[in-house]
Amino acid sequence: MTDANSTMTVTEPEKVRRSPYSAIAPRLEQWRRQFYYFRKSPLAVAGLIITAFFAFLAIFSPLLTTGNPYQMAINPFATNLIPWFSSWRYPLGTTYFGVNLLPAMIKAARIDLAFSLAVVATGAFVGVMVGAFAGYYGGLFDDILMRVTDVFFSVPYIILAIAMIVVFTKSFKDVAGGIYTLLILSLIVIWWPTYARIVRGQVLSVRELKYVEAARASGAGALRVVFKHIIPNSMYPVFVQISLDVGTIVLLLANLDFINIGISNITQPEWGNLATYFNYAQVGLTLALQYPWTFIVPGMAILLYALGLNLLGDGIRDILDPRMRR
Amino acid sequence: MGVATLVSENIYMDVRHLKQLFPIKGGVMSRAIGHVHAVDDISFRIMEGETVGLVGESGCGKTTTGRTLLRLLEPTSGYSFVNPPAEVVKELDEIFSGLEDDSGSLLDGEISSTRLDEIAREYSIYGVKGKKLKQMRSSMQIVFQDPFASLDPRMLVKDIIAEPLVAHHAANKSDIAERVSSLITEVGLNQEHLYRFPHEFSGGQRQRICVARALALNPKFVVLDEPTSALDVSVQAQILNLLRRLQEKNEMTYLFISHHLSVIRAMCSRVLVMYLGKMVEIAETEELFLHPLHPYTQALVSAIPIPDPLLKRERIIIGGDVPSAASPPSGCRFRTRCEFAEDVCREKEPQLEEWNNTGHLVACHLVHRMDKRIINAAERASVYAGEHADARLHN
Numbered sequence: 270m271t272d273a274n275s276t277m278t279v280t281e282p283e284k285v286r287r288s289p290y291s292a293i294a295p296r297l298e299q300w301r302r303q304f305y306y307f308r309k310s311p312l313a314v315a316g317l318i319i320t321a322f323f324a325f326l327a328i329f330s331p332l333l334t335t336g337n338p339y340q341m342a343i344n345p346f347a348t349n350l351i352p353w354f355s356s357w358r359y360p361l362g363t364t365y366f367g368v369n370l371l372p373a374m375i376k377a378a379r380i381d382l383a384f385s386l387a388v389v390a391t392g393a394f395v396g397v398m399v400g401a402f403a404g405y406y407g408g409l410f411d412d413i414l415m416r417v418t419d420v421f422f423s424v425p426y427i428i429l430a431i432a433m434i435v436v437f438t439k440s441f442k443d444v445a446g447g448i449y450t451l452l453i454l455s456l457i458v459i460w461w462p463t464y465a466r467i468v469r470g471q472v473l474s475v476r477e478l479k480y481v482e483a484a485r486a487s488g489a490g491a492l493r494v495v496f497k498h499i500i501p502n503s504m505y506p507v508f509v510q511i512s513l514d515v516g517t518i519v520l521l522l523a524n525l526d527f528i529n530i531g532i533s534n535i536t537q538p539e540w541g542n543l544a545t546y547f548n549y550a551q552v553g554l555t556l557a558l559q560y561p562w563t564f565i566v567p568g569m570a571i572l573l574y575a576l577g578l579n580l581l582g583d584g585i586r587d588i589l590d591p592r593m594r595r
Numbered sequence: 596m597g598v599a600t601l602v603s604e605n606i607y608m609d610v611r612h613l614k615q616l617f618p619i620k621g622g623v624m625s626r627a628i629g630h631v632h633a634v635d636d637i638s639f640r641i642m643e644g645e646t647v648g649l650v651g652e653s654g655c656g657k658t659t660t661g662r663t664l665l666r667l668l669e670p671t672s673g674y675s676f677v678n679p680p681a682e683v684v685k686e687l688d689e690i691f692s693g694l695e696d697d698s699g700s701l702l703d704g705e706i707s708s709t710r711l712d713e714i715a716r717e718y719s720i721y722g723v724k725g726k727k728l729k730q731m732r733s734s735m736q737i738v739f740q741d742p743f744a745s746l747d748p749r750m751l752v753k754d755i756i757a758e759p760l761v762a763h764h765a766a767n768k769s770d771i772a773e774r775v776s777s778l779i780t781e782v783g784l785n786q787e788h789l790y791r792f793p794h795e796f797s798g799g800q801r802q803r804i805c806v807a808r809a810l811a812l813n814p815k816f817v818v819l820d821e822p823t824s825a826l827d828v829s830v831q832a833q834i835l836n837l838l839r840r841l842q843e844k845n846e847m848t849y850l851f852i853s854h855h856l857s858v859i860r861a862m863c864s865r866v867l868v869m870y871l872g873k874m875v876e877i878a879e880t881e882e883l884f885l886h887p888l889h890p891y892t893q894a895l896v897s898a899i900p901i902p903d904p905l906l907k908r909e910r911i912i913i914g915g916d917v918p919s920a921a922s923p924p925s926g927c928r929f930r931t932r933c934e935f936a937e938d939v940c941r942e943k944e945p946q947l948e949e950w951n952n953t954g955h956l957v958a959c960h961l962v963h964r965m966d967k968r969i970i971n972a973a974e975r976a977s978v979y980a981g982e983h984a985d986a987r988l989h990n
Contacts, residue, residue: 292751295790479745486665487759487808488732497758501749 313584319577326378334372353562365550377538385518396464404472418462426459471503505589512582516575543567605643613673635872646849648863676718736809740821742801746793753789799830877956893976908981
């Protein structure tokens with residue numbers, strides 16, 4: 270009987286001996302327990318490793334690359350590209366204008382990570398605030414905020430982003446960050462409504478829970494209730510969505526690069542930008558296909574990055590949503 | 596059966612004509628197409644230091660009453676005066692009786708309703724705002740039924756207990772820590788339990804944490820909303836003893852909501868019986884269990900299990916279901932299930948009135964008419980009724 274049971278149940282991680290009077294130890298143990306379930310899923314671990322790899326590249330990119338990958342311009346024309354895996358100096362080959370792909374890719378990791386985090390973090394912050402207060406207060410306030418988000422949803426998001434970028438490109442020439450600021454802002458504008466909706470749905474169920482009422486009964490004001498109880502308990506789908514979106518943003522940016530309204534600057538290493546250098550070299554697609562590494566290499570980076578974060582997101586969902594746990 | 600002994604003559608809370616209707620939305624533009632009469636015009640008093648029981652079946656408005664008393668819900672109408680001085684109560688009695696009978700002149704009615712507004716601003720929990728509301732809130736707390744849902748799973752126990760203190764800016768950090776650690780010992784847990792999450796506790800322990808949180812601000816009045824119904828029997832007894840000990844120590848007033856009549860009998864000095872949003876009977880606990888007058892109370896009391904296998908007791912069983920609170924029956928709300936119902940029950944709504952000048956309030960036309968059948972039924976339903984098998988042997 271006991272044997273059958275022990276094979277049936279997943280053995281819980283044994284409790285760490287901890288000081289009974291520490292406020293940090295129980296939280297650590299909680300994370301430990303959650304990571305235990307995370308570790309059970311090989312895909313989630315793969316996602317974590319891939320994401321950690323890119324984070325490593327982003328953090329240490331100045332140490333990993335020396336010099337400027339753009340200095341190596343051998344030939345300004347598109348005809349003299351070095352293929353991948355043919356020289357130690359250019360392990361992944363060069364793309365147009367003689368840009369050395371490997372160091373450019375590593376440098377790009379930092380920009381892509383920062384870019385996607387900036388968009389998603391700000392978008393999620395705005396969305397969580399709007400969704401949480403709309404859901405908590407309800408009534409007319411909720412109606413107004415949700416109709417505003419509906420307006421944003423009614424326009425296809427990529428069209429809205431393209432429109433904003435095209436219209437404001439000139440005005441953002443002199444702003445700090447230039448085109449990056451514009452891209453980030455316009456992607457935030459199209460990104461927050463998703464979060465507002467997710468959080469509002471979650472808040473509608475959390476605000477009816479007894480501990481929220483207990484907090485109100487003990488005299489906590491609306492702000493305290495929302496920030497202490499409602500938001501922390503409505504965040505799990507947000508974390509999942511964030512990890513999925515961080516990958517998606519890079520993909521979307523590559524789309525914008527492809528139609529030439531993205532970064533549009535030869536000297537900026539960014540994966541989507543690197544993959545679409547044939548635009549700047551005025552090379553047609555047919556000719557560009559003869560140099561497959563020029564877009565496969567940055568494309569693979571985007572693919573891996575998006576894939577890693579998707580797997581990580583699924584893993585986080587498994588941790589945070591007990592109903593999904595097997 | 597011990598009953599709290601600290602009951603004083605002072606009224607802690609005087610509830611008048613409290614109404615809580617929930618709109619049913621539907622149709623175009625989600626207008627209200629009807630109302631759920633959750634609490635429909637109830638009046639009662641709670642004395643300082645007593646434990647008042649509130650019984651009734653599921654969905655009769657017990658919990659809604661408790662929540663409305665703490666202003667967790669805004670009432671549709673009605674008043675609940677907190678700590679009114681005796682002369683104010685007297686004045687209120689006059690005002691309300693004046694408002695009820697229409698014989699007085701229009702001017703009188705106007706004067707008394709302005710005076711009522713004045714009193715409400717001063718004493719009614721529904722009239723106050725801002726600072727005064729917060730102050731009133733701090734003297735009233737609630738313990739919920741389900742200890743598994745009423746603790747935030749992401750907070751440590753010490754933060755949960757400290758929450759009322761922090762929300763009221765009641766003290767500085769070290770004072771709060773001190774207060775929290777004295778509270779946790781008071782409810783019978785250890786210091787090390789402060790640094791755990793709610794999910795690490797059993798139901799009874801969680802309910803102790805809920806009690807500690809409710810006591811943090813030294814409340815005068817605590818609504819206990821079925822505090823033991825989610826616990827098993829041995830733990831129930833522990834929690835009830837804890838509650839009684841704390842009541843004596845802190846001189847608190849309890850409103851004890853439950854559907855468990857034996858628990859009510861053990862805890863309360865007075866009992867309010869509710870049916871479908873109305874008060875049907877109010878009496879001292881022993882009086883109620885000895886002479887249940889309202890047919891509904893009779894059915895409830897006769898269903899109490901008496902732990903004696905030799906006792907032969909009759910059970911009064913009421914048929915049918917509770918009618919919908921959205922369209923309650925006319926006249927007496929219980930008439931659809933009452934075996935004694937007559938025409939008058941359909942036509943006229945019975946008022947809660949003293950029975951036979953005993954302080955036993957009951958809302959039933961037939962009882963006040965001294966209908967033989969109901970008086971008989973009261974005898975049969977009483978907890979002391981029933982024929983003991985032993986007695987028969989001895990005779």
